[in-house]
Amino acid sequence: MTALASRIYSGHAPLAALGPGERALAYGDGLFTTARVHAGRVVWREAHLRRLQEGAARLGFAAPDAGFLDAAIDELLAAAPADAVLKLILGRGAGGRGYAPDPGAEPTLVLALFPPPPPPPPALALRWCALRLAAQPALAGIKHLNRLEQVLARAEWSAPGIHEGLLRDAAGDVICATAANVFARIDGRWRTPPVNACGVAGIARAWVRENADVEIAPLSPAALEAADAVFLCNAVRGILPVGSLAGRRWTAHPALLDLRRTLARAEPAFA
Amino acid sequence: MTALASRIYSGHAPLAALGPGERALAYGDGLFTTARVHAGRVVWREAHLRRLQEGAARLGFAAPDAGFLDAAIDELLAAAPADAVLKLILGRGAGGRGYAPDPGAEPTLVLALFPPPPPPPPALALRWCALRLAAQPALAGIKHLNRLEQVLARAEWSAPGIHEGLLRDAAGDVICATAANVFARIDGRWRTPPVNACGVAGIARAWVRENADVEIAPLSPAALEAADAVFLCNAVRGILPVGSLAGRRWTAHPALLDLRRTLARAEPAFA
Numbered sequence: 431m432t433a434l435a436s437r438i439y440s441g442h443a444p445l446a447a448l449g450p451g452e453r454a455l456a457y458g459d460g461l462f463t464t465a466r467v468h469a470g471r472v473v474w475r476e477a478h479l480r481r482l483q484e485g486a487a488r489l490g491f492a493a494p495d496a497g498f499l500d501a502a503i504d505e506l507l508a509a510a511p512a513d514a515v516l517k518l519i520l521g522r523g524a525g526g527r528g529y530a531p532d533p534g535a536e537p538t539l540v541l542a543l544f545p546p547p548p549p550p551p552p553a554l555a556l557r558w559c560a561l562r563l564a565a566q567p568a569l570a571g572i573k574h575l576n577r578l579e580q581v582l583a584r585a586e587w588s589a590p591g592i593h594e595g596l597l598r599d600a601a602g603d604v605i606c607a608t609a610a611n612v613f614a615r616i617d618g619r620w621r622t623p624p625v626n627a628c629g630v631a632g633i634a635r636a637w638v639r640e641n642a643d644v645e646i647a648p649l650s651p652a653a654l655e656a657a658d659a660v661f662l663c664n665a666v667r668g669i670l671p672v673g674s675l676a677g678r679r680w681t682a683h684p685a686l687l688d689l690r691r692t693l694a695r696a697e698p699a700f701a
Numbered sequence: 702m703t704a705l706a707s708r709i710y711s712g713h714a715p716l717a718a719l720g721p722g723e724r725a726l727a728y729g730d731g732l733f734t735t736a737r738v739h740a741g742r743v744v745w746r747e748a749h750l751r752r753l754q755e756g757a758a759r760l761g762f763a764a765p766d767a768g769f770l771d772a773a774i775d776e777l778l779a780a781a782p783a784d785a786v787l788k789l790i791l792g793r794g795a796g797g798r799g800y801a802p803d804p805g806a807e808p809t810l811v812l813a814l815f816p817p818p819p820p821p822p823p824a825l826a827l828r829w830c831a832l833r834l835a836a837q838p839a840l841a842g843i844k845h846l847n848r849l850e851q852v853l854a855r856a857e858w859s860a861p862g863i864h865e866g867l868l869r870d871a872a873g874d875v876i877c878a879t880a881a882n883v884f885a886r887i888d889g890r891w892r893t894p895p896v897n898a899c900g901v902a903g904i905a906r907a908w909v910r911e912n913a914d915v916e917i918a919p920l921s922p923a924a925l926e927a928a929d930a931v932f933l934c935n936a937v938r939g940i941l942p943v944g945s946l947a948g949r950r951w952t953a954h955p956a957l958l959d960l961r962r963t964l965a966r967a968e969p970a971f972a
Contacts, residue, residue, distance in 0.1 A: 431796055436721045447718035448726065450707045450813035455719065455790065457848035458729030489849070490856050519726065522852075525702055528880050529848065529855035542721035564835035565871065568853055576847035577728035577800065578760070581793075582839055584800035585761050600836065608800050 433542040435510050440523065441536030442498055452538060453531065454521025458575035460538070461485040463633070466666050467514040467543070468699030472503060474665055477633045482520050485572040491522045491531070494539060506541050515544040515666055519575070547666055551593060553673025553680070554662060556607070558651070559583040559595040563605050563628040571631040584608045594662060596654075596675070599628055604649040610664040611635040613644070614657035615685060620644045621653075634663035641696075642689055659683030668700030669693055704813040706781050711794065712807030713769055723809060724802065725792025729846035731809070732756040734904070737937050738785040738814070739970030743774060745936055748904045753791050756843040762793045762802070765810060777812050786815045786937055790846070818937055822864060824944025824951070825933060827878070829922070830854040830866040834876050834899040842902040855879045865933060867925075867946070870899055875920040881935040882906040884915070885928035886956060891915045892924075905934035912967075913960055930954030939971030940964055 438445040453459035461482055466473040479499050486493035493499070503516065519542075523535030561583045569576065583597055594607040605623050606612055611632040613620045620638065624646050625631050638644060654660060659680055660672040669690050673680055694701035709716040724730035734753055737744040750770050757764035764770070774787065790813075794806030832854045840847065854866055865878040876894050877883055882903040884893045891909065895917050896902045909915060925931060930951055931943040940961050944951055965972035 431722065431798055433721050438721075448723075450704050450709075450788070450790070450811045451702065452719075452726070453852075455723070455726045455811070456733065456788075456846070457852055458846055459849060459852050462727065489853070517721070517727075519721065527702055529851045531852070531856070540721045540726070561839055564837035566835035566850065568832055569849055574849055575727070575729055576849045578730060578840055578845055578847045579837065580800045581724075581728050581730050581802070582760070585802070 431544055433544055434514065435506060436540065436542040437502065437506055439494075439502060439539040442494065445538065448538070448540075449524055451524045452521060453523060453526065454519060454538060454575055457529065458577070459489070459531075460519060460521030460575045461489070461573055462517060462519045462575060463573055464666055465516045466546070466699045467507065467510075467512070467516050468697075470507060470512040472507070472516055473697050473699045474633050474637065475503075477636060478518070478665070481573065481633065482518065485574065486520060486537070488572050489522065489574065491537060493520055494537060499539070502539065502541060506543060510543045513546045515546060517542045517544065521575070550667055550670050553671045554593040555591055556672055556675040557587055557592050557595050558676065559586050559597050559608070561586065561597065562600050563597050565599060565627040567627055570627050570629060571625045573630050580608045598651065602651065604651055604654050605629040607662050610662035610670070612649070612654075613638060613661050613663065614649055614654050615659035615683060616653060616657050621647050621649055623647070623649045632663065633665040634668060637693070638663060638669070638689070641692055659686045661686055668697070702815055704815055705785065706777060707811065707813040708773065708777055710765070710773060710810040713765065716809065719809070719811075720795055722795040723792060724794060724797065725790060725809060725846055728800065729848070730760070730802070731790060731792030731846045732760070732844055733788060733790045733846060734844055735937055736787045736789075737817070737970045738778065738781075738783070738787050739968075741778060741783040743778070743787055744968050744970045745904050745908065746774075748907060749789070749936070752844065752904065753789065756845065757791060757808070759843050760793065760845065762808060764791055765808060770810070773810065773812060777814060781814045784817045786817060788813045788815065792846070821938055821941050824942045825864040826862055827943055827946040828858055828863050828866050829947065830857050830868050830879070832857065832868065833871050834868050836870060836898040838898055841898050841900060842896045844901050851879045869922065873922065875922055875925050876900040878933050881933035881941070883920070883925075884909060884932050884934065885920055885925050886930035886954060887924060887928050892918055892920055894918070894920045903934065904936040905939060908964070909934060909940070909960070912963055930957045932957055939968070
């Protein structure tokens with residue numbers, strides 16, 4: 431997909447093009463976040479920017495200040511359609527000697543706007559991915575640029591009738607989908623897996639935690655398949671009910687309908 | 702460090718600049734290799750290009766054909782100093798919808814030349830890194846662009862007297878240094894760890910395997926510290942004797958001196 435508009439900055443200065451020494455390119459040394467733009471407004475904007483700052487701190491570099499990020503986003507949005515997807519890539523900058531960064535490097539910021547996603551299907555059809563997520567506590571939770579696991583997992587299927595794939599860790603526990611967090615309705619509560627060894631702490635996942643009764647606990651494939659309801663969520667598409675996984679089928683669950691209504695009221699992008 | 706010269710191609714066509722949809726940037730979806738250029742010649746050229754092709758096959762995309770790669774390298778070298786470091790980055794290309802690649806995308810090739818490394822110290826001083834490498838068999842062995850583990854490990858120290866850090870897997874076995882493979886002299890043979898769960902199958906490691914009596918076997922920190930000699934190797938700097946690690950000291954070992962002489966005869970870049 432081609433970007434509708436994009437900007438690149440090194441520190442606060444516009445940059446004409448990314449060079450071969452860009453560490454985001456060379457090592458995936460950076461972070462990204464993907465936000466929904468609706469009616470000219472970035473949904474969950476503060477949470478996205480806060481997560482970028484937190485991710486940069488985890489990787490050991492300073493993100494641009496929030497005022498600059500805000501201004502750069504506003505400048506891009508001013509020239510763009512009111513409904514879109516905004517992607518931000520924040521790299522550690524250029525240069526350094528091999529893996530050791532240049533301590534004086536300015537971070538690199540790439541902003542790009544893409545068309546909004548098509549309307550989601552009423553219920554998602556899922557599959558199990560064969561690839562297992564590796565446990566790396568030093569990188570777990572943050573949305574860094576090392577995403578080959580997700581690329582390989584997504585390449586496992588091409589059938590258009592399958593919307594997403596679920597990923598497990600080496601022990602076999604469910605962690606997430608390739609591009610979404612997963613929640614299961616178990617004993618009257620929502621359960622989602624911890625993301626302290628692998629997986630991403632999604633922005634939509636954080637919204638659900640604040641707006642529903644959620645338990646963070648390991649989730650086995652058997653527990654997921656026995657759940658009363660299952661949904662995926664991410665910051666671009668909101669909450670997506672799961673209708674099938676392998677042989678299992680789910681129909682609409684009142685608690686899931688309620689949660690989607692609450693989200694639609696709070697964020698009309700997802701109505 | 703700034704590149705002395707660089708070129709970018711999309712398929713066989715020159716590309717003016719990398720865009721925000723470039724998958725090597727967005728996901729680290731690609732490979733790289735770093736070669737020594739000496740007296741105008743790329744050391745271990747065929748092995749580097751073969752590894753790029755093999756890595757692309759592992760990731761599920763087709764690398765440019767060898768004839769094109771050779772021509773692109775020759776064109777870049779023609780305008781450059783005779784002694785340098787050549788870095789090739791091969792990405793899956795631009796676009797696609799999220800993690801699912803665009804099946805029609807042409808791979809992106811970035812070639813860049815950098816100054817040669819300074820002469821190595823007579824013996825390296827090593828440290829143990831705290832970061833443990835995650836086990837991911839789907840990515841192990843290939844030199845892909847997801848290198849945040851190496852970036853974080855290299856950021857653990859800044860003392861100029863420490864030249865490299867050794868990385869262990871989650872079980873505690875030694876795997877490699879941040880930017881080199883490791884060999885230990887044990888019971889009259891060289892031992893180097895397997896790289897089928899983490900680590901990179903280095904080009905210099907392959908040369909050593911072909912030119913010495915090498916056993917591929919797990920290597921505990923205790924076995925490494927008890928070894929009669931230890932060296933690191935990579936394709937840019939050749940074979941580098943290790944002089945110290947934590948409290949342990951090593952002096953020059955005849956088998957290591959022999960191996961370095963053999964390498965220097967075969968590849969004068971490392972004399």
